[in-house]
Amino acid sequence: MKFLVISAHDYRSYRKAGIHFVTVELAKLGTTRFFSCQYSLLSQLKSDPRASLATLANKKTVHENVECYLWKTWIHPFNVRKSYLRPIEEFLFRRYLKKPNQVLVDWIAEADVIFFESGIAPIFFDLVTQSNPQARTIYVASDDLATINVAAYVKATFDRVAPQMTALCLKSRYMSDGMPKSSNQYVIPHGFDFSVAEHADPSPYPGGGVHAVSIGSMLFDPEFFVIASKRFPEVVFHIIGSGTGTQPGYGENVRVYDEMPHRFTLPYIKHASFGIAPYRSANLPRYLADTSLKLMQYDFFKLPAVCPNSIVGDYASRFGYEPGNGESIAAAIDAALAAPRTSSRMPLHWSQVVERMLNPAQFEDARLPAA
Structure with missing residues (x-):
């Protein structure tokens, strides 16, 4: 062929x-x-x-x-x-x-x-x-x-x-x-590359503490972290490859990283307490619930995820919020912190x-x- x-x-x-x-x-x-x-x-x-x-x-x-x-x-x-x-x-x-x-x-x-x-x-x-x-x-x-x-x-x-x-x-x-x-x-x-599991250790985080991770730059919303870092000072927020750098209003508990090769991001995902898909728009296409690679990766590593309500879909491991709404962001993070680590579904091999x-x-x- x-x-x-x-x-x-x-x-x-x-x-x-x-x-x-x-x-x-x-x-x-x-x-x-x-x-x-x-x-x-x-x-x-x-x-x-x-x-x-x-x-x-x-x-x-x-x-x-x-x-x-x-x-x-x-x-x-x-x-x-x-x-x-x-x-x-x-x-x-x-x-x-x-x-x-x-x-x-x-x-x-x-x-x-x-x-x-x-x-x-x-x-x-x-x-x-x-x-x-x-x-x-x-x-x-x-x-x-x-x-x-x-x-x-x-x-x-x-x-x-x-x-x-x-x-x-x-x-x-x-x-x-x-x-x-x-x-x-x-x-x-x-599809999903199951070999990522081979590159997800060791943990990049110091012992103890609560760590949250965000990967990528698509429709990145820095305001999420302005709100979340102040509401949750005990959580360390790791932002990888957002393309925006450190923003005014970020708390001291926010760590910003340049874009890095995909395999280097995997330990940050596997060993985090929860993942974040901080899309800035509330009017996201519904299909993003099924196609967002970062959300797929979070689910593969059994990581509770925080994302806008419009792309929670039928995934039990996701917790939605309204962009810009401090109360809903706080509620979503509280729910993610209390959630068990489970996968919603098994993806297909490529x-x-x-x-x-x-x-x-x-x-x-x-x-x-x-x-």
Whole structure:
């Protein structure tokens, strides 16, 4: 089998997303190629995480048994945001598609299965149907398109082509709300790397004491720690990789760390008293309850978690609060401190995720629940 992954991520990037783990498993099954798109000189103005790979742009390389290509152009199409600028947006996308990269054209023609990650990738679906109509086409819904604010051109294209794809793989049943009506939707949860258990010792904390940990920068809310550190002076709050540094109002019991390699964060999670997902918005997409990696990691290590009410979901080990509300934050932390250490559910191995993506109709648990 020959697999092709089309994404705005790059397989060689330092920061890993779910599509990277999917690709690792595909490489065990056959020839696997990863084509990274929507990268240009504009990307350097937006702190694109692929900037460190700039010297590899427009070159074929092999990384961990995967053929990789980062397509860099002078300018790439993007969301113009203003409706009166939509003609410019459409022009940019049509121009981008008019002269597709030859490596992409070749890899599409040779692929048996093509994965489109949510974002810009579905705009290449018509190219696939023209040059390789026999290929199976699988959409990986890492995020809802409205949530990541894709261009109107991308959303319109996806709505048109989605029913024609072999399978739409949703990370959460809640994602179906943002999908066009079709019978090819399946729920395939986010996978998990169980090897993290091998790297979670020893404890980084001094003996005794109560420690809470927050990992990552997505929608990070520093106000949570301004409130919590004053309400709970006996708790030491460890903030890793928030991208914001120490903030005015933090108590002396707050420790701030720069971003660190993923495996180095694991002991901080395993040996904490509770975990925090301090998203700053109360209007979070419901599917984040099932797709938040930090919440999955907390649950794997049987860590009670504090998070906004909107993403507690049906996880008994999570305790919700309203962002900015001191009383609800305090109540959530009190509940987490009193909670037993248990896991709400067992995640899938990434190999199981890929098995379901390739043959979703064969798995009863992948069927979308009835409304």
